[in-house]
Amino acid sequence: MNEPMTASDVIRIMVVDDHTIVRRGLLAYIATVPAFRMIGEAADGEQALALLREWHVLGQPLPDVVLMDLQMPGMGGVAATEEITETYPDVKVVILTSFGEVERVHAALAANAAGYLLKDADPDEVVTAVRAAAAGDVHLNTAVARRLTRRMAAPSVGLTALTIREREILALVAEGQSNRDIARHLVISERTARTHVSNVLAKLKLASRTQAALLAIREGLVPPPS
Structure with missing residues (x-):
């Protein structure tokens, strides 16, 4: 018999993406995963930080994991990731984007992202990445990891x-x-x-x-x- 989940078992998730349809799609999917709970959404980095500040001031629980788009109007994903992870070290950020260029991956990881997924990822991979981030690990899309490996021995140019x-x-x-x-x-x-x-x-x-x-x-x- 399965034991009921406790509050500590639930992974709180926030989605940051400038496309409403993407946020709604993720919300619908997250609702199907028993251990996941969507607690907020934002259309860009500035809105995300404003929400985090508000929750922090009110003493409300912050998200465990933020699913973050990279290219958005206003504050983009890399800048937002860097500020979130510096200000709220317990909040992990997983990049979810259409762009897989190595330079973008390097920038995201340098900003302390805890994962990097492409938007064509299988839904199960999103679950894997969120769980890995919440556990303090880093998950990279397979294609992205392969590109990084090919660049590892190359000089920084x-x-x-x-x-x-x-x-x-x-x-x-x-x-x-x-x-x-x-x-x-x-x-x-x-x-x-x-x-x-x-x-x-x-x-x-x-x-x-x-x-x-x-x-x-x-x-x-x-x-x-x-």
Whole structure:
């Protein structure tokens, strides 16, 4: 005879994705897993952090695992993952995205993500990844893990050579923002922004901001202009 679940057996889950249909689909699936409980949803990183702050202030239980999309308007998945894991160390983040490029995986793992899944993953793999994260382990999609393995012996080049902040700088450069715009966006001095841009160009061995923008678009860091 199965023993009834206790509160400590339940894994609380939050979903962060800018597509309502994705959130609804995950909500419907999570409802079918006995040990899982959906406790909140958000359309981007800023909304997710606002909810976490509200729950924390009210003394409400935080999610054990956050299923996080990568590319969203406003605060994207990598930045949100980094802030969540730094502010709430007990909250684990599993990336659930359509993008499997190694550079994106590196950025997510550098931000302390506890897993990386592609959106075409089998539902059972989502369960596996959530349980692994809640247990303190890391689960990677098989295809993603294979790509990482192939890169392990390769030197750090391209986007993999950049820090999370430098990737953010590169994305802003690709959007056509000036050093002054970047400084205002990141709340740093214009001199610091200029230094960051110079470091990015040097690491990528590029001669101009235009080349940096083209690289960012080619690597999927920002969408191409419409």
